[in-house]
Amino acid sequence: MQIFHIAEKSRWDAAKLAGSYAQSTYGRTLEDEGFIHASREDQWETVRERYYADAPGPLVLLTIETDKLTSEWREDTVGDTTYPHIYGPLNPAAVVHEKPLPRLQRHGTARPQESFAKLFFAEIITRMCAAVLVMALAIAGHYAAVGIFGEDRGLLGVIVGAVVGLAIVVPLLHRRNARLKA
Template sequence: MTDQTRVIFHVATAADWRAALAAGEYTTSTIGVSLEQEGFIHAARGDQWEHVRRRYYAEVNEPLALLVIDVARLDPPWREDPVGDDTYPHVYGPINADAVVAAVPLAPFG
């Protein structure tokens, strides 16, 4: 990755990420919700992902991973959409596994 690479982030369960590696694509919008159900995959910028993790994943007891997604490698379209007073990136299709340049294990809260 170079300084010119734009990345977005997605908090995933380790199990969902393993399944995506086997299938070649990631299709979980957020914990317990599929891309098909939501219509897009939730993501976050570098300044947002920790807040997302605290707010939506604090009670999750299974291993998590932070997916680092190189948007230049994404097959589906993505965009920043307004959410409240901010914007968040959303991916409008399955994330091809080769767009994920890192899957960083996240330590449990507590």
């Protein structure tokens, strides 16, 4: 019989090198829970949406052949259904397939993985545009103050223009960051 377990890729890679996997579920160890959570094929997607939606790193779906397990396993009643649990460490030889899983958005659909370089350059460009806007408003403030009040009020215009620019840019950046986290 095949059962399934969702694992953080980094923990699974370390377990393959160590020869034993002892993570029960996201944020909980075998020692914490007393068993490793697993699921049937019809259950793993629901488990992923419920418990792994906010996982920051890459995930893999492990397909486990129960005949190859060195630890005891059984189906336990949980609510109105049953789930398979492994009562001991998972030996990597029992894993017959591992499949990378794309990140989920909060509402449960797959979010495409973006490269670090793309995210890095997008952040740099966003911040540079914000800085240029603040500087442009500071310069516009200087010329407006000189035109209205005379040469001796140019510095005041720069300060007012920069403050107005920051008052525009900071909330926009906060809103953008909140949107990216969602």
